[in-house]
Amino acid sequence: MTASSSSATSADSDSAGSGVSDVVTAANAFIATLDSDQQSSVLLDFTQANATAWSNLPCGSTCRVGIELSSLSDTQLTAAKAVIKAATGTGTDTGDDQVTQILAADDYLGETATGYGSGNYYLAFLGTPSTSGTWQLHFGGHHLALNLTYKDGAVEGSTPYFVGVEPTSWTGDDGTSYAPLSGMYDGMKAMVDSLTTDELSEAKLSESFSDVLLGPDDDGAFPSTKEGLKVSELTDDQQALVLAAIKPWVDVADDDTAASVLSTYKSELDETYISYSGSTDLSAQGDYVRIDGPGVWIEFVCQDGVVFSSQIHYHTVYRDHNTDYGGEFTFS
Template structure:
């Protein structure tokens, strides 16, 4: 790619970020205008420039716990529609379809578990327990953010001066990962799983040895729900993912028991977890060591994650990774079996991207996937720069 092509790709990315932010702002203002005086304090906090607010914004989950914000089940039908339009503003059509499917799977999971899961509430698997919260107000604050999340979904965005500054972490999971229908199978994350397996199966013996992180897969993604990804991070256990203990001793023991069973199934020790820790520079095989067709398959795998973004932004990401010098910095790692249906894990990592996919629980029928940007998750670096940069006080923040 020439320098002119590079400048064109950069310009396209900037325009896409502005367009995405405008769509989000419009949807956010419509949703907020439909809320009553009791709902607004729950739905909207102050701008992320407030340190206390920032602490809350970085508190994210993908477990079936309270995520913070206004739950869908606490909104009327019109408000729910506007909330989902807000969610759709941050996603491609395909990404929104995945999120909607994952939410609906809560009903299926409830049946799989014999309608007995409660997690400290009357219904433990509830498609109405997905929360939307804004931090700051579009049209009023120069810096504002929003998130949407519930079990197996966490979407996080930051807007600065009318431009989308961050769209990660972006977490999507599925339990069950595969659901048998009448004559077909529902697999919301199959594209992400199949694209990686197709790539890994093209590796020769030398390439596979380079890519192999461990012969077996760990029981979860490694980065967990940390606000930042750092060198040396090892897999977060359930206790840490939940960030505290339950007041109900039965639930407390349940979390510990699930974790013990998962660890026993994986066979991992502390030494094994250290082997698959996230590192900078990344582990795995570099794209430099891949052939042209393999590089094409890697780019396709990347789109299974960056394609979650709104269409123009997704296209700008495609153009970014079309540059050979950018793709050369990306590494691919694999753990576990390569056969379909067997527990496995993979990682795709570069300077501005971290992808993790894990499908080990429920005998390889419970998947977690995350798209992160270690250099700009939550837009933390850019937000820090704005805090240090003087600007005229407008009374808005």
């Protein structure tokens, strides 16, 4: 596979922005349900301060901008969820399905501990939703930060995307089984399990990790030197597993954008590195896997449980070296 310095933007494909008009239509329909005070909470300037106002913590409005879902009427909430559905990818455990399951996880936590629940999530539009100009769909809460940046009718960036879950799986009262990060776990596990003893030795990091390295407030802090095992050293089958491992994160965006971005990352595989810390079991505190390319940056880490202390839970972040926040801001 050949290396490429291109960035993972939807501008690489004429079809990548084909669903943006649906997102704009859904956004305007939601805005139309709001009174003037609510609109002032939702429609904000696309500034660096607003765009980077996200966290993995259940910290409410102290670390987020936008309108809280719990403040919405049933009609408004349905319209808000329609925006997320239009903007994110389809398919099991990806896109809208994953976001829906993360909110369900918070409701599940709320049955045991205070401060959790799907109502404690915030939605904002940074800039004016439109098929022209630049704006961002900004949505998140505990264990979720969704940042989709649009420019002139196309997705300019689908990162940062932070997602976590506690517990990693559970069964609802109605018998429904949930495991929102199972596709991410399975992809990373298959990738590292394919490595030989020598390859594992080369991929092993000297550092240990209790959380993701590039989480909230760590914008632009990519390591200056890539570490681990270069994907060009792997067999074709192993390289296919690396690309398959990347896909569940890319699938957070609409399907056309996700396909375009994944194509870019495929062209960059030869210059991409994979690495890990802890063990490759991905079952204990500090087990950690990373994919770092010219564009793609993905981290997946296991942590001890907070509410369910006898279990582990997952944190993961997806960034792009070139298109975080649509590449609109410079970070020192």
